[in-house]
Amino acid sequence: MKHIYVDNAGTTPMAPEVIDTMTDVMKNTFGNASAVNFHGRQARFILDNSRHTIAQSINAKNDNEIIFTSGGTESDNTAIIQTALLRKDLGRHIITTSIEHEAVLKPMEYLETQGFEVTYLPVDQNGVIDINDLKKAVREDTILVSIMMGNNEVGSHQPITQIGEFLKDKNAWFHTDCVQAYGVLDIDVQTMNIDMLSVSAHKINGPKFLGFLYKRDGINLPSFVKGGDQELMRRAGTENIPAIAGFAKAVEILTPEIKAENVQKFMELKKHLVTKLKENQIDFEVNGLLEEGELPQILSVWFKGYESDRLLTNLDLAGVSAAAGSACTAGSLEPSHVLKAMFGKNSPRVSETVRFSFGVYNTQEEIDVLVEKLVKIINRGK
Structure with missing residues (x-):
């Protein structure tokens, strides 16, 4: 795999x-x-x-x-x-x-x-x-x-x-x-x-x-x-x-030209993932702004009704490495302080969010496979 x-x-x-x-x-x-x-x-x-x-x-x-x-x-x-x-x-x-x-x-x-x-x-x-x-x-x-x-x-x-x-x-x-x-x-x-x-x-x-x-x-x-x-x-x-x-x-x-190319690539991967989720009728919302000027490599997604730890475990078993938040606190049971600050500690986003972050070696084909696996996991969990 x-x-x-x-x-x-x-x-x-x-x-x-x-x-x-x-x-x-x-x-x-x-x-x-x-x-x-x-x-x-x-x-x-x-x-x-x-x-x-x-x-x-x-x-x-x-x-x-x-x-x-x-x-x-x-x-x-x-x-x-x-x-x-x-x-x-x-x-x-x-x-x-x-x-x-x-x-x-x-x-x-x-x-x-x-x-x-x-x-x-x-x-x-x-x-x-x-x-x-x-x-x-x-x-x-x-x-x-x-x-x-x-x-x-x-x-x-x-x-x-x-x-x-x-x-x-x-x-x-x-x-x-x-x-x-x-x-x-x-x-x-x-x-x-x-x-x-x-x-x-x-x-x-x-x-x-x-x-x-x-x-x-x-x-x-x-x-x-x-x-x-x-x-x-x-x-x-x-x-x-x-x-x-x-x-x-x-x-x-990271010359100015390479950096510009990377930023464009990350934004394209981010938008492509969002588009594919919509096409597959996944119930989700993006946390934060999906705009130029934000960090292009980070996409935080609220998957409504699906707890992040369960989703991450199933993604890992399917061969996808993602995260719920900062790697420095990933082993903690404490919910994300960032999401609590943004939406309140009682918001379902706090426990139902997954972060996807892209790098120079990611491809659009990988995103297609990721979405395919993600859709199967979410639909299976309904």
């Missing part, structure tokens, strides 16, 4: 070019980038070039604004917790949204136990905040605003440029989790007035356990990981040069 993978928001398969790059570096460049000897200089060359490639991808002013981390979670934790500890004498108020990833929400909960006050902005039924709610929430003692660019469960796109414009003259620093948005949405930290930004490599066909934190010059956060002086004393630990080289290769692959 050929398995169909439509859980790319959870993780993506590594691109062959990435694997080749990492294999070559593992074989031939084993030095420690902090060493001043020949092998260390070889590793440092790869590290510096990779940092440059990634800095350019978001229009950072200089390469040293990029800090390599173990992934999006560490990047989020570093930006949030270290900002709070550094700026606590200026204020103890932080703003975020009710639909952030756990990598943002859990640090916020921790800071609340440390005497910080966190405002959680609500979202509408499309999963988008009202910019006026943010403007009303900002206070003199607000030291940080952390709002994700694109939601990992429903694909909603927050008004990041408007937020950055409003905050640029305020006391609060602006952080955004771009783990799902990076690689599909255009990101310019200058025009968007972003102070800090988190990304994970494995969402763009790169390696797992690697990401970066963009930190605007002038923001001097203490190292979150204590130890050596790597990453210009901003993140201790010997750099994973093969993975960093692979990450840079994944970014290089």
Whole structure:
């Protein structure tokens, strides 16, 4: 049985070019980038070039604004917790949204136990905040605003440029989790007035356990990981040069032309799936907006009257890998906090939703097979 993978928001398969790059570096460049000897200089060359490639991808002013981390979670934790500890004498108020990833929400909960006050902005039924709610929430003692660019469960796109414009003259620093948005949405930290930004490599066909934190010059956060002086004393630990080289290769692959092609492909796959469901008279609704500008790779679907855990189990048995929500909470019995924020905790959507997320290796033929299997499962369950 050929398995169909439509859980790319959870993780993506590594691109062959990435694997080749990492294999070559593992074989031939084993030095420690902090060493001043020949092998260390070889590793440092790869590290510096990779940092440059990634800095350019978001229009950072200089390469040293990029800090390599173990992934999006560490990047989020570093930006949030270290900002709070550094700026606590200026204020103890932080703003975020009710639909952030756990990598943002859990640090916020921790800071609340440390005497910080966190405002959680609500979202509408499309999963988008009202910019006026943010403007009303900002206070003199607000030291940080952390709002994700694109939601990992429903694909909603927050008004990041408007937020950055409003905050640029305020006391609060602006952080955004771009783990799902990076690689599909255009990101310019200058025009968007972003102070800090988190990304994970494995969402763009790169390696797992690697990401970066963009930190605007002038923001001097203490190292979150204590130890050596790597990453210009901003993140201790010997750099994973093969993975960093692979990450840079994944970014290089995403030229503006390729990115545009991917976005168009994902939208076509998304719309094709919706069309086929309608043709087969499946009773469903899309959670969020099915429009240009939202995250093109994510489609959240409410299958009315069919519990998501049962549907996912049957899909898995039929050879289809999908998800109910974030992979980081997939093992939990707790319903999606994103759907509860959008529709209320008593809405049937909370327990009857499946997320399909597309990647560069998916095809329309796979979607046809997916729908065929899905229709059989749903009709059998009636």
